[in-house]
Amino acid sequence: MDVQRLELLRELAERHSITEVARATHRTPSAVSQQLKVLEREAGLPLTERSGRGLILTDAGRALARSATDVAVALARARAVWDEFRNDATGVVSLVTFPTAGEMLLPGALKHLAEVPGLAVNCTDKDPELSDFPALTAEYDIVLAYSLRGQLPWGGRGLTVVPLMTEPLDVGLPADHRLASRSWITPADVIGETWIGAPAGYPFERILHQIEQTAGSQITVAQQFADLRVIEAFVVAGLGIALVPRYTWGGDQPGKLLLKPLRGVDAERQIVALMRPDRAERLAVRTVLEVLRTEAARVQAQHALIT
Amino acid sequence: MDVQRLELLRELAERHSITEVARATHRTPSAVSQQLKVLEREAGLPLTERSGRGLILTDAGRALARSATDVAVALARARAVWDEFRNDATGVVSLVTFPTAGEMLLPGALKHLAEVPGLAVNCTDKDPELSDFPALTAEYDIVLAYSLRGQLPWGGRGLTVVPLMTEPLDVGLPADHRLASRSWITPADVIGETWIGAPAGYPFERILHQIEQTAGSQITVAQQFADLRVIEAFVVAGLGIALVPRYTWGGDQPGKLLLKPLRGVDAERQIVALMRPDRAERLAVRTVLEVLRTEAARVQAQHALIT
């Protein structure tokens, strides 16, 4: 029961293809196939079976892969303890974020992290609709993701979830809107309004449905944009109103866009860090995470001050 | 950070000598030395330092060895999960016991364990005085040990302790003794009696001290024997009285030896199984342990029935 081989099985469970595992572990597919064959012989049961031109894990294979994760976590924890002992949070941490969180958290966080010697953080952004957040954990150490309050769709998959902040979703209005003087807004207030929404698949959609249900009237979504800046521009232009995350809106046009809290509907999104459990143990990763949390708290506190 | 190398460090932490580690892992001392050197280079800190003609671990070495244990446990657990999945408690389990526990528990337990196919249990006995129980865990999978109530001297050492039973220590009397008709005995009752004791170092000694303190008078220990049979023979011969574990006494001479509970003193010994935590995870080991527990319960229940 070699650890390296178990690791390969674990990768296979996540990447669903020997070729992919080979690419991710800098090996030839042949090497991976051979090692898995050895593991299978040691295990005494078939771990994979062919399916079309690829292969899938058997129940036994999945069971063993799960155990392999526990081993990987223990090993990563050992490394982390050791790094703590040496006080050495060195290494490369890769991170993906959806755009708004990247804008809100990363500049401040990276400024702090630059002071940690030997720690390199590589960041990218990816549009959330296009990507399955959990799947990204195979490729990146930290995945900044969001979900609506209540359901955390990535609980059961054996991923580590670290909550960073909960961000209210407000209603964005142009300054000359009829509701501009209100200090908050209810679903009944916005009956008949035209909305600038997000493309299908974005979770914002669900909140609009909730507004519909609470108010008891249908909602008109005129445009669907993924980019928040575009949405804001449309709102400012008076072409509709929109849901806008409170801490993330641009502020490019101060005074032209007003944010009003939405009452009567659970209009919040939870911003979390998603990680494979073994990677979550790394000291370097934990260091980045810690900075992200304090940065999130800072942003939140700063906004509370303004309001 | 190879697991094999961590394992060697862990062994070194327990066996305190490269030669011993080499012997235990079926290698040459040179091989062990080389591997530890590599680990040290990877770790970036000296893990060992010379002391006389041997060597000892540095603080860093001990810290890393501790983590190595966690990894070993996770790996053993993974194997166990896998064996459970295959329902395959196969393998060799080695066990040491002190004589009385061996006599009391092992025959019945081994009869049950014989029915598990593929499971081999190798048992030995060792006199408890001569051997440090925790040290034996390096050599055997399961160490049957005992300690007096209250203090478990092997708590902090990172060993797994599974309690099997608590056995009262009674006072053994010859049938014609002046206290023979009593149903229990207090320290005050036995003032002036001659005792057949155990050699220095046995924990029974401590109970005699407690009796002394409670009764407020000195105890006369005439003879000191390690073997319970010899002690019983002396008691039967009227040469003194003795502390006798209730479930373990011979019963060779029925009616000639009477056991009376001792009140006013914590006269109990706890019989436990001692194991290295990683070995405790093995399915085969856990199977043996389970049988030992039920056997202990059986013995205890049977004695309760007689009384």
Add this chain to the structure above:
DNA sequence: GACATCCATGTAGTAACGCTACACACTTCG
């Protein structure tokens, strides 16, 4: 239906790695 494509998996051959055997330096003990 032929063909290109994408898989996994065999078959050599090679490079790296960990081991043994042996020699050596050092400390402890009789």
Add this chain to the structure above:
DNA sequence: CGAAGTGTGTAGCGTTACTACATGGATGTC
């Protein structure tokens, strides 16, 4: 002082896990 114990170097060898290349099967396309 020598004998016996310790840990550690060096050379050589065997095993192992990799790459490179070839093969067979399944899929999808023109």
